Amino acid sequence: MKTVMSGIQPTGDLHIGNYFGAVQNWVRLQETYRCYFCVVDYHSMTIPYEPAKLRENTWKMAFQLLACGIKPENLFIQSLVPEHAELAWILSCVASYGELTRMTQFKDKAEQLKEKDKDVLISAGLFTYPILQAADILIYHAHYVPVGKDQEQHLELSRNIAQRFNHQYGRDYFPLPEPLFTETPKILSPADPARKMSKSLGEKHYINLFGEEAHIRKQIRSAVTDTGDAPPGQMSPGVANLFEILRACGQIDAYNVLMADYHAGKLRYSQLKETVADALAALTTALRERLQHLEAEKKKVKAQLEASSAVIREFARKTLREVREIVGLTSLKA
Ligand code: AMP
Ligand code: TRP
Helix, strand or coil: CCEEEEEECCCCCCEHHHHHHHHHHHHHHCCCCEEEEEECCCHHHHCCCCHHHHHHHHHHHHHHHHHHCCCHHHEEEHHHCCHHHHHHHHHHCCCCHHHHHCCHHHHHHHHHHHHHCCCCCCCHHHHHHHHHHHHHHHCCCCCEEECCHHHHHHHHHHHHHHHHHHHHCCCCCCCCCEEECCCCCCCECCCCCCCECCHHHCHHHCCECCCCHHHHHHHHHCCCCCCCCCCCCCCCHHHHHHHHHHHHCCCHHHHHHHHHHHHCCCCCHHHHHHHHHHHHHHHHHHHHHHHHHHHHCHHHHHHHHHHHHHHHHHHHHHHHHHHHHHHCCCCCCC
16 A cells, blocks of 8 residues: 655635645545645745644644544644654755755745745744655655645655665665646635635635534625636636635535526626625534544543544654664664
């Protein structure tokens, strides 16, 4: 069985873009692959953050992923497997300074941070972020990494690091990981459908997957439809986004009927919105209930995740024992 690995930062609440664009796909992959899904709290330290909030958001993300259908045995918290950090150090001596300077995400993030605060500290961790990501992947000898297109460059770097490691130490130790670009919908902001749904744009721009039903309905009702800037005869992005959400919710029949109405020129946006709101309400109500069940047993669920992290850690330790041997470090006793 091939191995899949992916990570997500503990950014607080998941929004429907994260769900339809990534998490739903992860849930499906569990049927076919040995999966390692990870809440990457070490990565979240690369930009300014609050310690208490980081810990809170890490558990929050883990619970929300479980509610979405990630199996507890496939889920863990990155920093509960500190071997990731050790492997990152070793790989940082294999990665080159030059290739890191070409990472566009570093440049983008550093710029964004400076725009907000010109005196902000740009950490060395932000610069070496992709090496830690390579360690996350290689430590499990992963074959496939489901990610969005924005992570393509980081994946390329992970492959290069694996290849150079294998070459430098004269053995085929790490499989070269490949990105898995599954076709997943890209969800746009309901308030500004020219942009991707994202938390960083502000409250109106994302729909919380675990939000209150009334609020979700309100956001759909007030979603921007026609901005008047779509070329004649072309569906405006706001309307296309509502259709996309409807399809992502699995409402194919309703989608087809309303799409036929649209092409016949008799679609009422109010009806489209109503149908989308109903579909999202059904989905999110089920997810919210699952989350409530998990939260009612918080202690037990946390212990379960700690246990799965410990099991996964055993695999990571085995990799580190082998890597330490290969690269010439002294053996650790016990
Ligand atoms: P982020 O925290 O923004 O990196 O998102 C985590 C995951 O959700 C990534 O795999 C993204 O590709 C995915 N994602 C984020 N925003 C959207 C969106 N608006 N539509 C679809 N997928 C998204
Ligand atoms: N950098 C990824 C992102 O921003 C998150 C991530 C960290 C990741 N480690 C990973 C993704 C390992 C895939 C595999 O989305």
